[in-house]
Amino acid sequence: MFEIQRIVGPVLKGSERLFLEYTGKCPKQENQNGQTVFDLEEGTKVSFGTYFNALFPRYAEEAYGTGTYRFECEAIGNGFLSLEASEGGKEKSNLYGKEIKQGKNRISIEFEVKKGGSGFIYPVVEAKKGGLRFSSGRFLTLNNKERNGRxxxxxxxxxxxxxxxxxxxxxxxxxxxxxxxxxxxxxxxxxxxxxxxxxxxxxxxxxxxxxxxxxxxxxxxxxxxxxxxxxxxxxxxxxxxxxxxxxxxxxxxxxxxxxxxxxxxxxxxxxxxxxxxxxxxxxxxxxxxxxxxxxxxxxxxxxxxxxxxxxxxxxxxxxxxxxxxxxxxxxxxxxxxxxxxxxxxxxxxxxxxxxxxxxxxxxxxxxxxxxxxxxxxSKTNSWVEHYSYRNSGIVHLLFHEGGPWGLIRVYFVRFYIFLYTFQYENLRAALEGIHQILAGPEEFVKLDLQQKHSELMGRYTPEEVWSGQKPRTSMISKILGFLFLPVSILSLNTISIPYLRRPINRSAGALSILLDGAGASVTLDYDERREPVYIRKKDFFRSFRLALSALLTIVEVLIRHRRLSESWKREARHFSSETFWRSKLAPYR
The missing domain is CATH 3.90.550.60 (Spore Coat Polysaccharide Biosynthesis Protein SpsA; Chain A)
Known part of the structure; x- marks a missing residue:
């Protein structure tokens, strides 16, 4: 028998509902040596049927196996404690209930975790006359522990x-x-x-x-x-x-x-x-x-x-x-x-x-x-795109056993969106990252990581940020965009209405981006979950140059995919090893 999880309180403001739900007054909480003590005033009811504090049988089965589990706690004061099980979001059953009377009450409840179970199991505490102190809540498995490791x-x-x-x-x-x-x-x-x-x-x-x-x-x-x-x-x-x-x-x-x-x-x-x-x-x-x-x-x-x-x-x-x-x-x-x-x-x-x-x-x-x-x-720097495309491409070559078509499809869609929304620096960074893959593993492993990162930080132009209120799309702008949509799609948005400025919500998905950006000469790129709004302006000649570069890069990946995969797989055995890292870090240890 050993303890597998404890009833705890939040550490971040705004996360309280991941730990407890309550009616009445919010219980006072105090951390005592890893255990959270909850003081409930009379009339307060607290449920711990939450992400952090409930026991989830399916996960418990995977981690610790089926069999008998136990919930333990201490309660001082007057109230009522129950152990409940939630199934299917709305269906609930009561596994145990006990009146708590004045004085220290040590409570221990055993229950079974069966194969294929779902839902979650959790305590509910209600304070009555004089209030209630709830502490030392924990779930245990009666299965054996293998060791007490560090x-x-x-x-x-x-x-x-x-x-x-x-x-x-x-x-x-x-x-x-x-x-x-x-x-x-x-x-x-x-x-x-x-x-x-x-x-x-x-x-x-x-x-x-x-x-x-x-x-x-x-x-x-x-x-x-x-x-x-x-x-x-x-x-x-x-x-x-x-x-x-x-x-x-x-x-x-x-x-x-x-x-x-x-x-x-x-x-x-x-x-x-x-x-x-x-x-x-x-x-x-x-x-x-x-x-x-x-x-x-x-x-x-x-x-x-x-x-x-x-x-x-x-x-x-x-x-x-x-x-x-x-x-x-x-x-x-x-x-x-x-x-x-x-x-x-x-x-x-x-x-x-x-x-x-x-x-x-x-x-x-x-x-x-x-x-x-x-x-x-929240991480939108162009140099991040360089690392993302380079490194995810390397992972693809190291582990993929098939052809290049899935990768080519993703490149085509993403590069198209970059061009359509005038994200020139992001596309340039992505293409340069892929060119490092094409240069081969021998060149990659020679890179000075600190120097390369410093170069990337200074290479890409910081994007202009919108200083006004978060933009909205007017009805006239929506109508013009809808009418211009076929032309915009066929022309990579290079044929557009002069001075038309349109906001694009990048979190809404590719189809929404196509609709929102149609006909625009300037896009205001935002994500409703973050503060900055980025101003991106159409540059016909830059669109053409980068579109050509993107197309040539895709063709080169397509032609060289098999040989690249073989060379990266062969060399990775060396520079992914513990021996490699020991050698690389030796001067600093």
């Missing part, structure tokens, strides 16, 4: 001290994490000193050159592996908020496994700007057309319908990698690890995950393994 939390940071220090302070308040986790911090910005970091956690700080996330995670991992104090590893981004409970559940998961190296544990990414909204809860890289499919994108994890969908765990069955904002894994001692090429950023986690999932490692997620992170839609 976790190496590997963090790559670059001048984001505020996130890192806030996380370390929160983790240091949890005695279980303090006892069982060691934090290996690769400081790519070389701005941190040990005295800058809060006390309480055991950490190792390593000044590192700016080799991107790829080099930073590799450095932290190798330092942890060489020290040999830990049984498991967790890669974790520096610009994310990570609840201590996510680390606790990672430890519980791997402790339960006879062969922990057979699993890749994937955390969910929640939107830092919209704390209830998922950016992804598991993901699949579609190798044939070189793009990521994020599961549950935009799902509101406080909504009963979305929560019920997640409880069935159907989409996550197809996950084949785990993003490095939260990735847990284990390695057999004494073996060399497969890592990833020196991408700098973007694609390292995909390569890392695909190489494992193809060798039989199972990619799993578990509710409550989550971070709040800056969402993908």
């Amino acid at each position: 976790l190496a939390v590997c963090i790559c940071t670059f001048k984001r001290e505020e996130y890192l220090i806030a996380n370390l302070k929160a983790w240091a308040q949890d005695s279980e994490i303090v006892k069982r986790a060691v934090f290996y911090i690769s400081d790519n910005g070389q701005t941190l000193k040990p005295r800058d970091l809060p006390s309480g956690c055991e950490f190792r700080l390593f000044p590192n050159p700016n080799l991107g996330g790829s080099g930073g995670f590799a450095r932290a991992f190798l330092e942890a592996k060489d020290e040999g104090k830990c049984d498991y590893y967790l890669f974790c981004d520096d610009d994310a908020i990570v609840h201590p409970e996510s680390i606790f559940r990672t430890l519980a998961f791997f402790d339960s496994k006879k062969d922990p190296d057979a699993y890749l544990l994937s955390g969910a990414m929640l939107d830092f700007r919209r704390p209830l909204e998922a950016v992804e809860v598991g993901a699949k890289f579609l190798i044939g057309d070189s793009r990521v499919k994020s599961f549950y994108l935009g799902a509101n994890l406080s909504d009963s319908v979305d929560l019920d969908s997640i409880s069935k765990a159907e989409r996550n069955k197809n996950a084949n990698y785990s993003a490095f904002f939260f990735t847990g894994f284990a390695e057999r001692k004494g073996t060399d690890s497969d890592l990833y090429p020196p991408y700098f950023l973007r694609g390292d986690d995909i390569t890392f995950g695909l190489s494992r999932s193809r060798n039989g490692v199972e990619v799993l997620t578990y509710p409550g393994l989550a971070v709040w992170h800056e969402p993908f839609y």
